[in-house]
Amino acid sequence: MRWVGCAMALSLGILLAACRFIPTDQVSAIGAAGGTNGAAARDPDQMVASMWAAKVVPYFEKRAGPFLAVRDLAAKSPDEAGAKWGYRAKSEDTPWTLMVRIEGTIVAAETESRAGSIGVDASGRGKVDATVQIGPAMGGAAIRDALDFVSFGDFTNQIDFARFGKAFNTYVYHNTLEKLPRADIVGRKVTLIGAYALDSSGQPPLVTPVEITIGPKP
């Protein structure tokens, strides 16, 4: 019950935020705005809501590559895969964030934990090729880090930058993931576009979805 109330309050907040008028020049100026001022215009949820449909989704649709091809090239040559389907801020040691389209079957589901996820078989082997976060608790900032028009240098400090990163997760949860079915989903088809940070853990990548559809029961 507590969660439902919380979710309702949050959705209401997003609705209210969405009603506010944001001039488009201000939205596109996110890369140009000074680092130390403009606090009023920099509510992170509002920033994300205003750029989502106009900039974020089209960017992902254009840049995302077929998952298996991305994964396999990234294993051999991260820089090649990154240049083709990814982005990273230009400082040393920053991992690539890769953008992918996944089509597959749900072969595992973690819906007990609040860090909910589904395991997707994209190669037909019956094993998990990618783990996809479905919330409500979501980690990382893969969506923010995939965007080539967003830079840490445009934010006053790490906290502002972090809030902005988290706002993407909150947005996609309340607008998409929250509405996904949770019960009886193993065996169903899933298609999604999302992003993951390349790491060397050897585990299936942890993908944060931007758009996702779960099919009907087979």
Add this chain to the structure above:
Amino acid sequence: MKVCYALVGALLASAAFIGTASAADLIAVITPSHDNPFFKAEAEGAEARAKALGYDVISLVHDDDANKQSQLFDTAIARGAKAIVLDNAGADATVAAVKKAKDAGIPSFLIDREINASGIALAQIVSNNYQGAQLGGQEFVKLMGEKGAFVELVGKESDTNAGVRSKGYHDVIDEYPDLKMVARQSANWDQTEAYSKMETILQANPGIKGVISGNDTMAMGAEAALVAAGRKDVIVVGFDGSNDVRDSILKGGIKATVLQPAYREAQLAVEQADAFIKTKAAPKTEKQLMDCVLINGANAAKLETFELKP
């Protein structure tokens, strides 16, 4: 005019150096107290790289005192340093000092902590504390089984990273309503203070299951207090990736920490200072974030002086 005086001062200072054995350029390294091994590693990383590149080095500590830091900047300026590598004493209070050096023609290369202004320092190379705190927070949640009472030990208020890490922890942990924070106190990054605070907290809250700490020295203090009270069952997670915590993890004490690539950051700052001194080439971006790595039983053995060995 001010600039002229500063230049004259710098010229006099360098003239004074000509008479000495070494005519090498000077790099000033200014950090918090070396009592904390993290800052010691950072200072040593910068010093080693600078010496390898042929510089003289003065290594100074500001003890997290902004006034003292300002005096150390005066010293660096008067000594004619060609660059300052700085782990600063406050995100707002430091802006004036860095600007003073800039006006005197001396570039600052910041490591570890940010300042709340851009365009004054040539580089701000900082660990992605928020990303690291999320890693630590997620590991903590997992270790706790997503439920139970816990305590947070927070770092020094004046240090921007204390707030960033706390925010990173809470952005993860607060999504789990069954995890209940029963106490949250600052122990100022200090081991002894963390020990005594933990003792008191434990008396008031014997039911705690975990402690999440803003850094490793406080985690060490808390762990010692828990062991002394016979509470080895309490889960402790730290932040920094110190050798002390590595050893504790390997012995089954502290459960996890987050490695900041401190040694590498310090070296990188010196390399960027060197490039600027030799070619006037400023780093491409001022604000540079370096990712942190989760350290637990699986990889602790590879950790040595704030670096993960292959």
